[in-house]
Amino acid sequence: MFRKILILAAMAMVGGALPLWAASPTVDPVPSARQALPELPVTWDHVPYERMKRNYPTVAKQRNQPGSVLVSCDWDDKGRVTECEMIRETPEGLGFGTATLELMKAATVKSKVAGEPLVAGKGLKLFVKWEQ
Numbered sequence: 001m002f003r004k005i006l007i008l009a010a011m012a013m014v015g016g017a018l019p020l021w022a023a024s025p026t027v028d029p030v031p032s033a034r035q036a037l038p039e040l041p042v043t044w045d046h047v048p049y050e051r052m053k054r055n056y057p058t059v060a061k062q063r064n065q066p067g068s069v070l071v072s073c074d075w076d077d078k079g080r081v082t083e084c085e086m087i088r089e090t091p092e093g094l095g096f097g098t099a100t101l102e103l104m105k106a107a108t109v110k111s112k113v114a115g116e117p118l119v120a121g122k123g124l125k126l127f128v129k130w131e132q
Contacts (some may be wrong), residue, residue, distance in 0.1 A: 040112075040121065040123060040124055041111060041112055041113075041116070041118075041119065041121065042075065042079075042109040042110060042111060042112060042118065042121065042124060043109065043110060043112050044107065044108075044109055044110075044124070044126065045079060045108040045109050045110035046106075046107060046108045047103070047104075047107045047126065047128075048103055048106040048107060049103075051103055051106070052099075052103065052130065055099045055102060055103060056099065056130065056132065057094050057095030057096055057098070057099050057130075058095070059094050059095060060094040060095060060096065060130070061132065063094075064132055065091070065094060066129070066130055066131040066132070067089070067090060067091060067094060067096035067129075067130045068088075068089075068090050068096065068127065068128065068129045068130065069086060069088065069089050069090075069096050069097050069100040069127070069128050069130075070086075070087040070088040070125060070126070070127050070128075071084045071085065071086055071087060071100055071101065071104060071125065071126050071128070072084065072085050072087055072122075072123055072124070072125050073085075073104055073107070073109075073122070073123075073124050073125075073126065074120075074121065074122035074123070074124075075108075075109045075118075075120060075121060075122070075124065076120045077117075077118050077119055077120045078118070079108045079109050079110055079118055080108060081104050081105065081107040081108065081109065082120075083122075084100075084101050084104040086100065086101060087125070096130050099130070100128050100130075103128070104126075107126075109124060
């Protein structure tokens with residue numbers, strides 16, 4: 001059936017990528033997204049990685065095809081992700097982008113500084129790698 005899904009994610013932020021782990025952690029760098037990004041006042045609070053297995057794109061699953069997606073997301077002052085844009089999907093056309101955008105509807109962010117109020121913003125990036 002399914003082999004264990006390995007989830008790899010790297011958040012593109014100023015000067016580096018911060019990993020978010022779900023299983024068998026390994027970070028894939030996102031070099032182009034790491035450079036010259038404005039400093040953002042937030043970090044990822046929750047990304048629903050537990051939904052990846054059931055949301056794995058059907059055609060990709062049948063082909064045992066891994067994939068990856070880079071998204072840029074906006075958030076509101078409550079920490080809810082309000083909109084995400086797919087920047088890159090590899091390979092294209094197998095549904096990884098759509099599946100990632102669906103996943104991000106349940107994602108949340110939090111202020112980098114504890115106790116500091118959250119302000120709505122945009123441009124927080126996340127690299128998600130899909131594997132069976």
